[in-house]
Amino acid sequence: MIEIIHPGWLSLIVDEGRYGHADSGVPPSAALDSFAYKMLNVLLKNPSGAPAIEAMGKDFSLQIYADVTCAITGARVEATLNGEPLEPWTSFCAQKGSILKTKAILEGFRYYVGFSGKMDAEWVINSFSTNLECRFGGFKGRPFVKGDRIRITGPRMEKPNTIHGKNIPGMKPPHVLRFVEGPEMKYFSRESLMRLFEKKAFSWYNVSSKSNRTGIRLEGEPLAFKERVKKSIVSEGILPGTIQIPGDGLPIIMLHERTIGGYARLGVISRADRDLLAHLKPGDKVTLEMVEPKEAEQLWNKKTQLYDAHQKHYRR
Amino acid sequence: MEYLRYGEDGIRIVFGDKIDPAINKKVRRYYLYLKSLGLKEIVDIIPSFASCLIHFNSETTSFEKLASYLTEKESRISALDIPEPAVHEIPVVYGGEDGPDMEFVVSYTKLSEDEVIDLHTSTVYTVYTIGFMPGFPYLGSLDERLYVPRLETPRVKVPKGSVGLAQLQTGIYTYESPGGWQVIGKTEARLFDHTTEPYCLMKMGDRVRFIKA
Numbered sequence: 001m002i003e004i005i006h007p008g009w010l011s012l013i014v015d016e017g018r019y020g021h022a023d024s025g026v027p028p029s030a031a032l033d034s035f036a037y038k039m040l041n042v043l044l045k046n047p048s049g050a051p052a053i054e055a056m057g058k059d060f061s062l063q064i065y066a067d068v069t070c071a072i073t074g075a076r077v078e079a080t081l082n083g084e085p086l087e088p089w090t091s092f093c094a095q096k097g098s099i100l101k102t103k104a105i106l107e108g109f110r111y112y113v114g115f116s117g118k119m120d121a122e123w124v125i126n127s128f129s130t131n132l133e134c135r136f137g138g139f140k141g142r143p144f145v146k147g148d149r150i151r152i153t154g155p156r157m158e159k160p161n162t163i164h165g166k167n168i169p170g171m172k173p174p175h176v177l178r179f180v181e182g183p184e185m186k187y188f189s190r191e192s193l194m195r196l197f198e199k200k201a202f203s204w205y206n207v208s209s210k211s212n213r214t215g216i217r218l219e220g221e222p223l224a225f226k227e228r229v230k231k232s233i234v235s236e237g238i239l240p241g242t243i244q245i246p247g248d249g250l251p252i253i254m255l256h257e258r259t260i261g262g263y264a265r266l267g268v269i270s271r272a273d274r275d276l277l278a279h280l281k282p283g284d285k286v287t288l289e290m291v292e293p294k295e296a297e298q299l300w301n302k303k304t305q306l307y308d309a310h311q312k313h314y315r316r
Numbered sequence: 317m318e319y320l321r322y323g324e325d326g327i328r329i330v331f332g333d334k335i336d337p338a339i340n341k342k343v344r345r346y347y348l349y350l351k352s353l354g355l356k357e358i359v360d361i362i363p364s365f366a367s368c369l370i371h372f373n374s375e376t377t378s379f380e381k382l383a384s385y386l387t388e389k390e391s392r393i394s395a396l397d398i399p400e401p402a403v404h405e406i407p408v409v410y411g412g413e414d415g416p417d418m419e420f421v422v423s424y425t426k427l428s429e430d431e432v433i434d435l436h437t438s439t440v441y442t443v444y445t446i447g448f449m450p451g452f453p454y455l456g457s458l459d460e461r462l463y464v465p466r467l468e469t470p471r472v473k474v475p476k477g478s479v480g481l482a483q484l485q486t487g488i489y490t491y492e493s494p495g496g497w498q499v500i501g502k503t504e505a506r507l508f509d510h511t512t513e514p515y516c517l518m519k520m521g522d523r524v525r526f527i528k529a
Contacts, residue, residue, distance in 0.1 A: 022360035022371065023347070024508070024516035025447040124510050134450055134491045136510045180323055234335055235445065235454070237362030237369030239326050259362050260447030268323030271374075293379075296324050300374075 001065040002115070004148040008102065009057030010213075013119065013138030014112075015049050017256060018127035028240065028256040029129040029137065032213070032278030035169065035307060036074035036112050042314045043071040043091040043161050044116045051121040051128035051138070052114040060113075061101040064094045068155035069116040073163070075108030075171060075279060090162040091116075108171030108279035116158045120151035132213060133257065167310055169275065174204070174285035177253075177273050179243060180296050182265035184233060188245070189224040196290050205251065209282040214257040215244075216280050222249025223266065235262040241269035241277070243288070251288070253277060272299035317346075317390055319383035325359075325374040327383060332366040335456055335484070339366045340444050344521040349393045350386075357382060363520050364445040365454070401521045403440070406488070406505045407529035408479050410436075414502035417467075421481065421498055424464050432500065435459045436526055441486065443522045451490035451508025451516045455524055458484045470496035477502045479526070486526075503529075 004011070014037065017030025031037035031054055041050050058077075064070070071091040072079055079086045079102045081094055094100065102111070121128040122137050130138025139150060185193070195203040205220035223245050225231055231247040238244070242254045244263035253269060254261065255277060269277065270291060280286060291299070320328040329346060332339035347363035350370065357377040362369040372382050410433045411418040422429055441455035448454075458481065466482045471494060474480070478489040480497025487497060490508040507517045518524070 019359050019371075021450075021515065022362045023446065023520065025450045025452055026515070027450075125515060131450075133493060134510070180321070183320070183322070183328065234333060234365045235447070236364045236367050237328075237447075239323055239369070239371055241323060258448070259360075260364060260445065268326070271324050293321055293324065300324060304375075 001152060002150050003063045003065065004144045004146060004150075005061040005063055005099070006059050006146060007144040007148075008055045008060030011053055011055035011060055011144045012130040012132065012142075013051045013121045013128055014054045014130065015051050015128040018125055018129055018131070018137070021125055022237070022259045025259050026125055027131070027259050029127070029131045030240075030256045031112065031129070032110055032255060033074050033112070033275040035275050036278070038307070039089065039163055039310065039314070040071055040073045040112045040114045042311055043073070043089070043163065044069060044114050045158050046114065046116060046118070049128075050114070051119045052112050053119075053144075054110055054112055055102070056110050058102055058104050061099060062113075064098045064100065064115075065096055066117075066152055066155040067096050067157055068094055068152065069158040069160070070094050070100060070114065072102075072111055072113050074111035076106040076168070077102045077111050078104040078106060087162060089168050091158060091160050093157050093160065109281040110278045115152050115155065117152040117155035120153060131257075161314060163310065163314065167306075171276065171279040174287065175276055175280060176287055176289055177276065178270040178289050178291045178296065178299065179241075179267035180270060180291060180293050182243060182267040183236075184245075184264035185266055187225055187229045187264045188266065189226050192224045195221075196288055203287065205286045205288075207280045207282050207284045207286055211280070211282065213255060215255055216253040216277060218251045218253070218286060220250070223251070224249060225264070231264065232262050233264060235260050238265065239268065241271070241274050243267045243269065270296040270299055272296065272303045317387065319386060321379055322369060325372055327370040327372065327379060327386075328367055329370075330367045335365050335444065337442060337457075340442065340521070343368055345396065345398055346393065347520065348398060349396050352396060353389070362447070364447070401442075401523050402519070403523040403525065404518060405525050405527055406479075406503050407527045408501040408503045409529045410501040414478075415500040417480075417498035418500045421462070421464050421500055425461060427461065432462065433528055435462050436486065436500070437528055441524045443518050443520050443524060444485075445520055446516065446518065448487075449489070449491050449493055450510070451518070452487055453507070453518050453524065455486045456484060458486055460484065464498050466496040467498065470494055474499060475502065477504060479503055
């Protein structure tokens with residue numbers, strides 16, 4: 001069993017996501033940094049869809065009441081086990097009674113905490129992920145609060161394993177987010193779009209403090225709609241990473257909590273840059289850069305090859 | 317049929333650009349056809365007012381492969397047997413505490429509360445799409461006399477079961493959430509239950525009739 005001493009800013013249970021019922025409006029609610037989530041389970045020798053804790057902000061701490069192997073991936077955090085510093089993206093053994101703590105976030109925003117063994121989480125509609133808005137899945141459908149106790153079935157000790165620094169993706173701002181054209185790009189004025197096309201004329205945005213797990217809001221120079229163009233659309237399906245532009249012209253990057261949207265869709269963040277969305281924190285500088293679908297595909301293929309190689313290497 | 321790219325793992329098929337029963341009927345036929353194919357490569361299908369969005373597994377297929385497969389099979393669409401839509405009767409308590417915007421709707425439409433209720437209960441609506449939250453049906457179209465704008469400032473909390481109006485649509489909140497529809501009543505009907513299959517009471521294309529409870 002583990003007990004939450006302090007939940008940090010927000011911590012909840014996630015997995016690969018909830019799929020197959022988007023036609024009933026059920027969103028994926030997936031781990032936002034899919035690679036970090038996957039590698040956590042690789043390090044812990046857990047099955048690939050095992051539930052994990054996604055945490056945000058410093059001061060997350062918990063006590064472990066079992067002899068178990070743990071790991072933290074995702075954001076680079078200054079973490080300790082019983083006061084001893086821990087290496088990033090490295091599994092470690094914790095004796096019964098140990099206290100795990102994160103003191104500072106060095107790079108990135110969200111991190112993943114897991115244990116060898118299965119965390120007892122609610123399995124709802126094909127997934128362990130927490131749907132925060134509807135309050136189902138994960139741990140009682142809600143974020144953790146102080147004193148929550150989570151059962152771990154079959155805790156084990158595994159040989160510590162590490163993912164080398166060069167294989168940990170960079171998460172430092174400023175962030176360049178590449179995207180492919182969306183259905184309503186033609187709604188925007190030429191001048192507005194030129195800033196996005198001209199790679200040397202980056203238009204910088206700041207991540208707004210109004211961002212949450214549903215969407216990342218950007219602040220900066222608004223995109224201008226063409227004259228005589230409607231500023232909304234008849235609501236349509238959207239996928240994670242969709243860049244919506246509401247009437248005020250400021251982009252909202254949708255994460256994994258909506259299946260339908262009614263705003264103009266400028267584009268969709270390339271899959272290669274999707275995990276980075278987990279690490280955009282208020283105040284970070286962000287720029288959008290358009291790429292052709294072919295280029296996005298190549299970027300993704302390169303990334304998946306790397307992922308596969310890591311998985312094979314570390315699963316041994 | 318035109319197959320459009322949506323990001324790297326989406327295909328979009330567009331049937332029109334407005335809220336229209338005839339267009340939505342085409343979406344429904346195509347959606348049911350896609351489901352009938354039972355393709356493992358398709359992760360999710362999101363049918364809406366005038367389009368279908370397919371989320372596919374890019375590890376097992378690609379935009380080109382899936383689009384050409386779907387093109388090849390297109391002739392089957394017209395032959396597909398389309399089931400009659402189900403009809404749901406939803407009892408609603410109108411006005412009072414359960415319908416905090418009834419007063420506004422009455423003053424905006426210049427109708428009496430009884431007239432608003434009569435008009436709302438006299439149409440058999442179509443479920444154009446389901447989304448915004450699990451199980452939330454977008455129902456249309458409202459009698460034009462019931463046209464109201466959305467709230468200028470959305471409410472922070474709209475209770476589960478609230479029945480709202482927005483422009484020419486009406487909908488039902490399946491979970492407590494923030495929202496901008498004008499709430500005129502509340503239902504106890506269970507539209508979505510994540511603990512039991514089938515999770516969702518309604519399917520797109522179904523019909524809904526409100527009854528004064």
